Amino acid sequence: MNKVSFLRRLGNWLTSPRVLALLIGVGGIINVVGVIAAPHGSRRMRMVLDVFSPTVVGLASVATAIVGLVLIALSTGLKHRKRVAWWLAVAMVVMTVLLHVVKGFDFEQSIAGLVVLALLVAGHRHFTGIPDPRSRRSIWTTVILAPLAGITLGTVLLTATARTQAHDTTLVDRIVETVVGMVGISGPVVFIRPHWDDRWFFAMLMIGVFVIITILVALLRSPNGPHSLHPDEENELRSILPMNPRIGSLDYFATRRDRGVMVGASRRAAISYRVVGGVSLAGGDPLGEPGQWGEVVDAWIAEANRYGWLPAVLACGEEAGRLFADRGMEVLHLGDEAIIDVADFSLAGRVMKPVRNTVNHAKRDGVVVDCLRAKDLSALEVAEVRTRADEWRDGPVERGFSMALGRFGDPADGECVLVRARVDGQIVGLLYMVPWGKDGLSLDLMRRSPQAxxxxxxxxxxxxxxxxxxxxxxxxxxxxAVLRDIFQRGEELGADPVTKVAYNVLMFLSRFLQLDSLYRSNVKYQPRWQPRYICYEPGSLIEVAVACLRAEAFLTLPSFGRRRRQSRKWTELEATEQNARREAGARDGQDDDSDDRVSSKDATRAVGKDLPGVAAAEAVTKGDGTPVGSKDELQGEAAKAADGEAGNESGPGKAGDKAVGDKAVGGEAGNESAEGKAVGDKAAEKGAAAGGNPEASSSEDRGPSGPKAD
Incomplete structure (x- = not known):
């Protein structure tokens, strides 16, 4: 009985998509290497030439190499359970079995191919993935453009080397030569020297191979985000959030508009996710009533299986982790989220002395902090914060996915809280918090000036x-704090050898990712630690890790155009404000107050054009005639804030509003106590991920912001 059970498990393992993908990929490599390293003067080869002509053997060898390249390309589709990849793999393996016989009587390789073919047929039930509807346009575009590009390339090359061809060769002959040559057939072009015929035959064939592989890659590639969150979906999502009596600190980030959402049939639970590189990556816990989570998780996994995606979860809590584990997913401890319980926090005591001294030092340097809801910000204040956040960002793109909102200044986020640190009236630090239920806040974005x-x-x-x-x-x-327990246990006396090795590795990586500084920037506040996990299907950790890095924008393509657009946007904004003030000051017969009102009003109108959710009406005047967001109003508010801070500075905790270390790994500059700089963006902080997006503009112009956890 045990033997039967073992054989059944072995059979299931051998016919799993991952193993079959590996076998197909290795088989493709063997095909290519076997053709390149084939012995041409062996006894077996002489026997082959007695049966087949040299032309047939040569064509079989070339075809074997081509099939090998196709098999390598198909291995990715098999890994993602794509049905079309399975059908193509079966056809290619059958061809491989025959070609190995023709090209060299390689019966051992043919037998191995038959074994793989049997395993493919036995595992056919696993390959249910169908093309995503969003892929159809790109697939058809590739199917049309790839052959046209190949034909154009081949024709251009033939035209450029016309001296090697007969004088009566026409353009039509060259086009026909390219078309038929791409499928391995000789065309009408006559070459002056015989050896040129073979070279061009091989060149056209290689063009055809790359065209086929390009089409296969497009056919098997899973579409990536962003998956736009429609307004009606966002409204429903916001209505589901309060249904969880234990709402999570990351739940509000599910309203990111570059994620998709799946709502359960009961309409009382949902899951927020994005497809990245063939991985359906959910961020945080499912939303809504915990009792309804199972229903929506099952629907999400079923969708992933239907389209050949790998389901994975980044930064979920313990309760959700158990739910995913019950559905066969592996669960790995990613790190811990630092949470301050307001009632228990105090700067008193010996353990808080470093923080207390740092805060008092900042007070002496003139640092004052104010906190206000996002709905109370004027258009000019929103623009100023965006400008500073963009200037102080570390790196060309905004990072973040699971623990970053990705927008700022949207009217829908009126309950968010902005913290500003000022010195002599100038902003030197920013902190942006999103709601965590009705009685909590969760860090989204942190920026600080390098001169702060x-x-x-x-x-x-x-x-x-x-x-x-x-x-x-x-x-x-x-x-x-990523892998906080390793940092904590690695510093303890008597740590075991495995922990010490892991600790030393993390300390080395901290030179590049600031992992250690993230941990130390958190631990100084003596927080409560809440574990966060990453969940994935067995054997898919590498793909999921890459998808997480891409979602958090740690792996990204160059975005020079977007950065130039952003830089030009803020340069134009500042120039508009300066020109408006200069023109207003140059007008004769107007007093200073009038100048301030005119210039501020003009600048605010200019800003309002680019602010989504902040209408141009934000620049109209208030009842007393002072423009909203005007210089007069801002100076008055700043004076009030300064007075309020001065009155509060006697208390040990009143010196600065809410600063948090950046939630980004590689963030902007982070904490800055004597113990080391904390990170830049909160996004990276919460998982080696990166900072929140200071832009509330369109998703095309905006890079994802940094996550609380990576």
Whole structure:
């Protein structure tokens, strides 16, 4: 009985998509290498030439190499359970079996091909993936353009080497030569020297091979995001969020508009995800009633299987992790999220002395902090924050997926909280928090000026906690520490050898990713740690890890055009404001107040054009005639904020509003206490991911913002 069970498990393993993909890929490599390294003078080859002509043997060898390349391309589709990849693999393996006999009596390779063919047939039930409807346009585009590109290339090459051809060769002859040559047939072009005929035959054949592989890649490639979140879907998602009595700190990030959403049949649970490189990557826990999570998770996994995607989850909690584990997914501890319980937080005591000293030092340097809801920001303030966030960003793109919102200044996010640290009226630090239920906040974005004095981040964190007490907050989610337990146990006396090796590896990587500084920027606040997990199908960890890095924008293509557009956008904004003030100041007969109102009003109108959700009406005047967001109003608010901060500076925690270390790995500059700089974006902090998006513009112009966890 045990033997039968073992054989059944072995059979299931051998016919699994992953093993079959590996066998097909290795078989393709053997085909190519076997043709290149084939012995031409062996006894077996002489026997082959006694049966087949040299032309047939040569064609069989070339065809074997081509089939090998196709098999290598098909291995990815098999890994993703694509049905069309299975059909093509069966056809290619049958051809391989025959070609190995013809090209050299390689019976051992033919027998191996028959074994693989039997395994493919036995495992056919696993290959159910159909093309995603979003892929059809790109597939048909490739099917049409790839052959045209190949024909054009071949024709151009033949035309450029016309001296090697007969004088009466026409353009039509060259086109026909390319078309038939791409499928391995000699065409009408007559070459002056015989050896040129063989060379051009091989060249045209290679063009045909690359055209076929290009079409296969397009046919088997899974479409990537962003998956636009439609307004009606976002509204339904927002109505589902409060249905969970234990709403998670990452739930609000599900409203990112570059994610898709699947809502359960009960309409009381949902899951937010994005397809990246053939991986259906969900961020955080499912949403809504926990009792309804199973239904929507099953539907999400079924969709992934239907389209040949690999389901995976980034930064879920323990309850959701158990749910995914029950469905056969592997669960790996990714790190811990730092959470401050407002009621228990205090700067008093010996353990908090470093933070307390840093905050007091920042006070002496003139750092003041204010906190306000996003709905209370004027258009000019929104534009200013975006400008500073863009200037202080570390790197060409915004990072983030699972723990970053990816927008700023949208009217739908009115309950978000902005924290600003100022020195002499100039902003030197920013912190952007999203709602965590009704009594909490979760860090989305952190930026600080490179010239900011030491202690800006600590001042903002402690100031945020004080503001939270006044506004009845219970908890605040800060940064994410990747593999925190290794950092903690690696520093302990008597740590085991495995932990020490892992600790040393992470310390080495921290030179590039600031993993250690993320952990230290969190631990100084003595937070409560909440574990976060990554879930994936067995054997898919590498693909899922790559998908996570791509989603968090740690692996990305160059985006020079987008960066130039963003830089030009902010340059034009600043130039508009300066020109408006210069023109207003040059007008004769107008007092300073009038100048301020005119210039600020013009600048605000200019800003309002590019602010999604902030209408141009934001620049109209208030009842007293002062323009909203005008210089007069901002100066008054700044003075009030400064007075309020001065009155609060006697308390140990009132020096700075809520600063948190950046949630991004490789973030902008992060904490800055004597213990080391904390990271830049919260996005990276929460998982070696990166900062939030300061732009609220279209998703095409916006890079994803950084996650709380990577």
């Amino acid at each position: 004095p030491n202690g800006v981040v600590e001042s903002m964190v402690t100031g945020l906690v004080d503001w939270g007490r006044d506004n009845h907050l219970a908890h605040i989610s800060l940064n994410f």
